Amino acid sequence: MSELITAELVDLDLSAATKDAAARSLAERMVAAHRVTDLDGFLADVAAREAQMPTGLDGGIGIPHCRSEHVSAPTLAFGRSARGIDFGAADGPADLVFLIAAPAGADDDHLTILSGLARRLMEPEFTAALRAGDDPGAVAALIRGEEPVPEPEAAAPIQAADDTDDSTDTPFRIVAVTSCPTGIAHTYMAAESLTAAGRAEGVEVTVETQGSAGFSKLDPAVIARADAVIWAHDVEVREKARFRGKPLVDVGVKAGINRPAELIAEARRKAERGEIAAVPQGGDGPADGGSGADSAHFGVRLRTYLMSGVSYMVPFVAAGGLLIALSFAIGGYEIADAKSVADHFVWGQADSWAALLNQIGSAAFGFLVPVLAGYIAFGMADRPALVPGFVGGAIALTVEAGFLGGLVAGLLAGAVVMAIQRVPVHATLRGIMPVLVIPLIASAVVGFLMFIVVGKPIAALQSALTDWLNGLSGSNAVILGVVLGLMMCFDMGGPLNKVAYAFAVGGLADPTDGSLKVMAAVMAAGMVPPLAMALATTVRKKLFTKTERENGRAAWVLGASFISEGAIPFAAADPLRVIPSVMAGGAVTGALSMAFGCTLRAPHGGIFVVPLIGEPFLYLLAIAAGTLVATALVVLLKGARRTVAVPADEAGATAAASRVGVTA
Secondary structure, three states: OOOOOOHHHEEOOOOOOOHHHHHHHHHHHHHHOOOEOOHHHHHHHHHHHHHHOOOEEOOOEEOOEEEEOOEOOOEEEEEEEEEEEOOOOOOOOEEEEEEEEEEOOOOHHHHHHHHHHHHHOOOHHHHHHHHHOOOHHHHHHHHHOOOOOOOOOOHHHHHHHHHHHHHHOOOEEEEEEEEOOOOOOHHHHHHHHHHHHHHHHOEEEEEEEOEOOEOOOOOHHHHHHOOEEEEEEOOOOOOHHHHOOOOEEEEOHHHHHHOHHHHHHHHHHHHHHOOOOOOOOOOOOOOOOOOOOOOOOHHHHHHHHHHHHHHHHHHHHHHHHHHHHHHHHHHOHHHHHOOOOOOOOOOOOHHHHHHHHHHHHHHHHOOHHHHHHHHHHHHHHOHHHHHHHHHHHHHHHHOOOHHHHHHHHHHHHHHHHHHHHOOOOOHHHHOOHHHHHHHHHHHHHHHHHHHHHHHHHHHHHHHHHHHHHHHOOHHHHHHHHHHHHHHHHHOOOOHHHHHHHHHHHHHOOOOOHHHHHHHHHHHHHHHHHHHHHHHHHHHOHHHOOHHHHHHHHHHHHHHHOOOHHHHHHHHHHOHHHHHHHHHHHHHHHHHHHHHHOOEEOOOOOHHHHHHHEEOHHHHHHHHHHHHHHHHHHHHHHHHHHHHHHOOOOHHHHHHHHHHHHHHO
């Protein structure tokens, strides 16, 4: 602890006029103390951190800080300015300046000490003592915690009064998450500020700090009991889904430091109004909103990982598919065989523009499998798993393992990275593990497995599935339509959906009347789930939460665009009622499309490619019929649940419907 700051690192008469000059002055002391090896390199890292977000805090405090490879040991320098230095705080210049330097691979013990200092900066008595100190050695000892901080006489009576209140009333409970880009100072200062404001307001605040000193998840039972949630963060909150179903206040980390009482008051107001947050479904935590991913059932965790990949893949599907569909609408199906527009493009020819759209869309489609694999791995093991996940997905395309290969590659990459992360390493290696060691080793392992071990068998499996589907053609066309409809609607963008879609798109390479009918049935059935949920939220609003009704409005567009994933939020919230309903509707649509003899030359596009559809009116009729069937079933099943499970009073009904909708 004594290594963090010494008297030589304290300047009680800091004469710098600007924040850059102040950082340089304090950094020069670190260089003299042999804590910083390259002054200019370190100051560049400080400036880069400052560019992300100003480090000035209300109350006259500036805390420039960074991680840097030019720092040899965790170090703290302190300067006191008589005229103040502008660090970007709303209330004016800072007279207390702390320069915090952490090595790129700083160990958890030192980072814990630094986080403790950040919390103490929220104590008025501590900052008052720093302003009153006149001896550098004594100030250094005070910062190290070796000198006691005088407490005001009124502190004990106030605490006693608070204890009395807590014993007689059940306090309002809040869980909070704080995080900042570096994870050294703001993260812990926001946590301390929220906790202190909670004590003053008689509110029980429990904070999870997602900082560099570690990430210790809140007890699921604590989250379950909480009345509201506060996120004070400047980087993505990890495992967001744990907090689903709670009123949420979502702000930057400095708001948690500067105005915690306002955030607590806002959380209470949202809880009183019954506002429930729309927490994202995929990639950051289990979908059950209960425990963390580590403690959730394997099936729940697996679905969470797969949903992470699907959620990031959806924009590529939408953008690429619609561009390809537009190219077919302008230039016809033959435009797929056009020369590269990089070599041949005529501004005044429609075919050139069609070829341009087709080739851009095809490029976007080329990312589907790598993105799927990369973000499945990301959902399992965070950023270090992205590289091996993308590499595995690219290899899946190379060995023609397709979407199934991408799914397996993502799971393998995540598992390999998780295994590597469990290996204890020396503190000096921790800084390079996530950016060098883990991607290097994991990519090599995943590449070996995909090329040599599992890639070819998966490619053979996908080929066998395609051959099986081809065997149902001909006289069994209606049965094929039912099978394709069921596959398209079972997982709405998952493995079965993608196998059916790949089967249909593959037939377009050498189009026949049968393959064009298959493509039409696949797209028609894939449009049913989001359209059915959009219609259901329109005709029976009371069966759905406010968030679901908002998703329903978006589902109209997604369904019309043939983006089946638009129904995923509904299926994740209530799978036992939604999935069978949309499968039934998809089966009806697929069968009718095949029976009507509808054809389609575009691999995507929904209603935007109607000019390319054979028998367009019958095609739309098939979609409408399936949508009505799915809507009727989901309304019937949800209505039966509401009648059985919901109390008579309206407030209880709303709460019960919300609970069942999230957890069923």
